[in-house]
Amino acid sequence: MQLISLLLENKPGALMRVAGVLTARGYNIESLTVARTSDPALSRMSIVVDNDPAQHVQLIKQMNKLINVLQASDLTEAPAVRREMVLVRVRTAMQNRAVILHEGAAFGARVVDSSMEGFALEATGDPEKLDEFIDVMRAYGEVEITRSGLVAVPLEPRKPKLAAPVETGRNRPLPMVVCDREPRPQGAVDARL
Amino acid sequence: MQPNGANIVLECLEREKVECIFGYPGGVTLPLYDALYDSPIRHILVRHEQNACFAAEGYARATGKPGVCCATSGPGATNLVTGLVDAMMDSIPVVAITGQVSTKLIGTDAFQEADTFGITRSCTKHNFFVKTLADLPQAVHEAFHIATTGRPGPVLIDIPKDVLQARGEYSQVSAIHLPGYKLFAEGHAGQIRRAAQMIWEAEKPYVYAGGGIVAADASGELRALVELVDAPAVCTLMGLGALPASHPNFVSMPGMHGSYAANMGMSQADLLIALGVRFDDRVTGKLAAFAPHAKVIHVDIDPSEIGKNRAADLPVVGDVKRVLKKLVAALRESPEAVKNRNEASRTSWKAQIRRWKSEHPLEPEISTDEIKPQHLVSEIDRISDGEAIVASDVGQHQMWAAQLVRFHHPRLWINSGGLGSMGFGLPAAIGAQIARPDQLVFALCGDGGFQMSIPELATIANQSLPVKIIVMNNGHLGMVRQWQELFYNNRLSSVQLDTFPDPEKLAGAYGFTGRTVEHPCELRGALEHCVNHPGPYLLNVKVTPFENVYPMVPAGAAIHEMVLGPAVEVA
Numbered sequence: 001m002q003l004i005s006l007l008l009e010n011k012p013g014a015l016m017r018v019a020g021v022l023t024a025r026g027y028n029i030e031s032l033t034v035a036r037t038s039d040p041a042l043s044r045m046s047i048v049v050d051n052d053p054a055q056h057v058q059l060i061k062q063m064n065k066l067i068n069v070l071q072a073s074d075l076t077e078a079p080a081v082r083r084e085m086v087l088v089r090v091r092t093a094m095q096n097r098a099v100i101l102h103e104g105a106a107f108g109a110r111v112v113d114s115s116m117e118g119f120a121l122e123a124t125g126d127p128e129k130l131d132e133f134i135d136v137m138r139a140y141g142e143v144e145i146t147r148s149g150l151v152a153v154p155l156e157p158r159k160p161k162l163a164a165p166v167e168t169g170r171n172r173p174l175p176m177v178v179c180d181r182e183p184r185p186q187g188a189v190d191a192r193l
Numbered sequence: 194m195q196p197n198g199a200n201i202v203l204e205c206l207e208r209e210k211v212e213c214i215f216g217y218p219g220g221v222t223l224p225l226y227d228a229l230y231d232s233p234i235r236h237i238l239v240r241h242e243q244n245a246c247f248a249a250e251g252y253a254r255a256t257g258k259p260g261v262c263c264a265t266s267g268p269g270a271t272n273l274v275t276g277l278v279d280a281m282m283d284s285i286p287v288v289a290i291t292g293q294v295s296t297k298l299i300g301t302d303a304f305q306e307a308d309t310f311g312i313t314r315s316c317t318k319h320n321f322f323v324k325t326l327a328d329l330p331q332a333v334h335e336a337f338h339i340a341t342t343g344r345p346g347p348v349l350i351d352i353p354k355d356v357l358q359a360r361g362e363y364s365q366v367s368a369i370h371l372p373g374y375k376l377f378a379e380g381h382a383g384q385i386r387r388a389a390q391m392i393w394e395a396e397k398p399y400v401y402a403g404g405g406i407v408a409a410d411a412s413g414e415l416r417a418l419v420e421l422v423d424a425p426a427v428c429t430l431m432g433l434g435a436l437p438a439s440h441p442n443f444v445s446m447p448g449m450h451g452s453y454a455a456n457m458g459m460s461q462a463d464l465l466i467a468l469g470v471r472f473d474d475r476v477t478g479k480l481a482a483f484a485p486h487a488k489v490i491h492v493d494i495d496p497s498e499i500g501k502n503r504a505a506d507l508p509v510v511g512d513v514k515r516v517l518k519k520l521v522a523a524l525r526e527s528p529e530a531v532k533n534r535n536e537a538s539r540t541s542w543k544a545q546i547r548r549w550k551s552e553h554p555l556e557p558e559i560s561t562d563e564i565k566p567q568h569l570v571s572e573i574d575r576i577s578d579g580e581a582i583v584a585s586d587v588g589q590h591q592m593w594a595a596q597l598v599r600f601h602h603p604r605l606w607i608n609s610g611g612l613g614s615m616g617f618g619l620p621a622a623i624g625a626q627i628a629r630p631d632q633l634v635f636a637l638c639g640d641g642g643f644q645m646s647i648p649e650l651a652t653i654a655n656q657s658l659p660v661k662i663i664v665m666n667n668g669h670l671g672m673v674r675q676w677q678e679l680f681y682n683n684r685l686s687s688v689q690l691d692t693f694p695d696p697e698k699l700a701g702a703y704g705f706t707g708r709t710v711e712h713p714c715e716l717r718g719a720l721e722h723c724v725n726h727p728g729p730y731l732l733n734v735k736v737t738p739f740e741n742v743y744p745m746v747p748a749g750a751a752i753h754e755m756v757l758g759p760a761v762e763v764a
Contacts, residue, residue: 009373012322013310020315061497067319067339070373162372168208168334168365 001030002056003082005152006045006063007071007160010036014068018045021062027051031084031149042070046151071160079155085148086130091118092141100140107133198326198357199228202290205333206234208365211261213237213252213627214290215245219265220305221292224357237627237656240648242269244620246276246347248652250285251584251624254607257410259286259340260624266292267305270312270351275614277316280347282611283431284408286340287347289317295355296324309351318346326359330366338369343376344495345408377494380511380519388490388507389523391464393531395488396538398424399462401447404431404610405469405493405513407603412436414517415468421524423539424466425546427455429476430595432469433606438579438599444546445555448476449746450592453553453755456746458546459484460753467491469513472502473611482751492516553744553757555596564713566665566736567593572720573635573663574598581633582607582625586618586642589671592742594637616645619662623649626658633661633724640666640690647699653729654703661723662731666693666709667738675741696733707731 008014015034022029030048037044051059056074063072075082088109092100097119101111104121107129113120118141123133127150137143196204202225206214213235218226229236239245242264249260264273270291280287294303310322319339321332329352336348392398400422406415412435419426419442427447428435436443447455459465465487470476477483480502491498491505492513499508509516524532557567570593577583579601585591585608600606607625609617622636638646643664653660674688700707705728710719716734723730744755 013314013320016311016314024315058497058501061499064375065495065497067371067374161375163370163375165368165370166338168338168367168369 001076002049002051002053002059003075003080003150003152004047004049004060004063005073005075005080005154006047006069007037008043008045008066009068009070010041010043011068014043015045017066017068018047018063021059021066022047022049025051025055025059027059031147033149033151046149048150070162071158073154073158075152075154080152081155082126082150082152083124084127084130084150085122085124086134087112087120087122087146088134088137089113089118089120089144090137090141091143096140100137103136103140104133107136109133195360196363197224197228197360198329198352199224201326201329201363202333202352202357203228203232203234204363205330205366206261207232209259209334209337211259214261214263215239215248215252215624216263217242217245217265217269219269219292221266221294221354222263222269222357224354225263225290225292237623237652239620239623239652242272243275243616244623244646244649244652246273246280246287246289247614247617247620248624248627249287249289250276250280250283250617251607251621252628253280253285253287253624254621255582255604255625255628257408257604258628259288259337261288261290263290264292265305266294266309267307269305270309271307273349274312274316275612277313277347277349279609279612279614279617281316281318283609284345284404285347286345288336288340289313289347289349291349291351292357293322293351293353296353297355299353309349313349313351316347317349318344320349320351322351323356324353326356326361329356330363331369334366335369335371338371339374343374377496377510378512378515380492380509380516382519384507384509385516385519386523388509388520389527390531391488391490391507392422392466392524393527393534395464396535397461397463397486397542398422398539399458399465399487400424400426400442401429401459401465401467401470402426402432402435403429403468403470406432406435407469409469409494409512409514410603411469411514411517412603414514414521416440417521418466418517418524421521423543425458425543427451427458429470429473429610430608431610433595434600434603437601439601444550446595448473448752449478450596450742450744451476451746451752452550452555452596453744453757454546454549456744456752456755457549459487460751461545462487465489467505468517469493471498474502476752477502478746478750478752478754557597559713560737561713564711564716564734564736566590566667566671566740567597568713569663569665569716569734569736570594570597570637572716573637575717576720576724577633577635579605581605581635582622582629583635583637584608584618584622584625586636586638587613587615588639588642589667589675589740589742590637590639590665592672615642618642619646619649619660620652622660622662623652623656623658626660627656634659636660636662638662638664639671640664640668640693641670644690644693647694650700650703650731654705657728659728659730662729663720663723664696664731664733665736666733667736667740668693669738671740672742674739678739678741679745679747693733696731700729700731705729705731707733709733709735711735
């Protein structure tokens with residue numbers, strides 16, 4: 001599994017381009033979350049993808065090649081805070097209600113809705129902890145879950161390197177080609193060999 | 194009156210110094226074609242959108258300038274796709290402009306609507322969908338900037354009809370700001386110094402130069418390096434002409450159909466100086482056994498190419514022209530003692546390469562009874578004398594031409610390398626001839642690929658382009674037949690092309706000359722007549738049908754495990 005954090009332009013098609021880099025290589029996306037940053041022109045995307053560790057560097061390079069991506073970072077091994085949120089709806093008999101609240105508190109879960117059928121609980125944490133929480137809830141009745149996918153923030157600041165503006169049109173020298181018209185070397189060796 | 198979107202597109206194209214567009218009109222591009230009526234930009238009407246893109250590629254490959262093509266929405270846009278992928282694979286600067294249905298119709302399955310933006314996402318370096326007139330000039334200039342800088346590639350701009358029709362203020366775009374589009378041009382000074390050191394330390398240095406040299410216009414720098422270090426050099430299929438074929442250090446093309454010497458050199462070298470190459474599977478063969486003794490210096494403008502297939506001992510990310518300039522300077526400045534340290538072993542390395550060359554030369558087989566395909570390409574080589582443009586289609590003829598036609602300059606050899614698109618040769622020749630009206634341009638096709646592009650004979654006739662179309666006619670899809678023979682027990686399945694139009698009548702139907710030659714003694718005269726004839730010419734050359742391209746590295750084998758020729762039958 002690789003955890004990638006992208007800073008990208010908030011533009012139509014940007015998600016498609018990122019997803020395309022992954023699907024073109026046959027990788028399955030385990031989770032992907034994206035939302036605007038404090039700068040509304042930019043988005044932050046966290047991706048967990050199932051790929052061979054030997055391909056981790058190549059994938060970051062491919063992401064960086066996308067013109068909408070300002071910065072791609074591999075957080076798989078980097079110091080970073082990783083969190084996920086889960087919403088669990090658990091249907092349970094009346095006699096379990098108190099104990100569910102008690103168990104939920106052990107995971108720091110919060111009740112966001114309560115009804116005669118049961119509760120909706122919200123919990124955040126690292127994904128393994130949330131797996132345990134879901135398993136515990138499942139023991140008390142039928143559950144329905146929605147997970148947010150992993151979001152991560154690196155602990156070391158990473159300032160993106162950005163390209164500077166360039167001039168357009170006639171001012172920009174296009175790569176005009178001047179053919180090398182030097183005479184061929186005298187007594188040329190037959191290079192057909 | 195204020196300009197409309199179509200006027201603005203053409204104004205931006207003029208500012209980008211576009212001289213011609215290859216295209217095919219349709220419903221939603223009507224506003225653009227109406228504006229073209231008054232524009233100084235020349236429009237070349239092709240007969241299929243795929244060929245518009247191939248012709249734009251031919252133009253770009255012959256000049257280094259971006260090729261521009263244009264198609265309508267829906268089927269027009271989808272027909273561009275093969276050409277876009279082709280340009281993507283070979284890093285060719287192409288800007289494609291497609292019309293789209295009006296913004297209020299988008300998403301309604303309107304007539305000739307297709308999700309061009311979505312379809313071409315993976316076929317382009319970048320693409321744009323322009324929703325408003327205000328975004329239009331920016332998008333056009335950004336498209337040219339992206340297509341022509343860094344690692345070049347195709348960029349598509351999809352413009353709805355109502356945006357082309359809308360009238361508004363036009364203000365020139367003075368700057369492009371793409372903060373995520375990072376260009377690595379210069380090359381790290383420390384890495385370049387270390388590269389110089391590695392080069393002088395090597396006993397068997399080997400230059401492996403590719404299409405990046407052509408794209409960066411770095412032939413002069415490549416030559417300076419090769420001569421200073423006096424190292425043998427190979428040029429890949431995409432790099433042929435980067436070093437003049439007559440250069441004493443030039444070995445030939447490496448890879449699946451590369452020469453014995455080129456592949457043995459790769460396998461024995463202790464240092465590969467890889468310049469603008471991507472270690473393609475057709476070059477490396479079995480990757481694990483590729484250049485097993487060599488350290489690798491890899492110079493490329495695209496960081497994702499470094500270490501993609503083969504780990505680089507010394508990567509240099511940068512424009513190969515600028516990097517080579519600095520590298521040559523660093524090599525020159527090295528102390529004499531360092532330069533001369535390995536002179537003896539280098540001399541014997543060069544002698545070894547020469548021995549390999551003379552043991553297994555690439556030589557055309559020539560028969561007095563029938564025309565061998567290699568005979569045909571060697572006659573093309575003779576008549577072009579390293580100065581003609583040869584736009585090749587894909588298949589056996591392409592490989593024989595790559596082996597036997599000598600190019601003395603870059604941008605003369607035009608072929609579909611990465612994608613291997615049949616039907617490429619003829620439209621690419623059209624683009625090249627438009628770009629270089631005074632140059633001799635051959636379209637070298639097989640009988641398969643030629644039949645994919647027959648409609649473009651109309652474009653050739655229409656534009657009076659003196660393209661010399663040479664069909665190497667073996668009555669088969671030769672390369673597929675070769676593989677069926679060698680790896681599928683010679684069970685020839687759907688590779689016989691039994692019907693071929695009478696070339697005289699075919700060319701005649703379009704108003705130019707065509708002829709067939711069958712006998713070797715006619716070949717030279719026929720080719721000379723074809724070249725000296727003013728205007729287009731279709732020369733159909735009937736060659737021996739069952740010739741195979743050798744040397745050949747079987748799929749999955751290491752490149753030194755070449756099959757050098759047909760197995761000798763024991764009586």
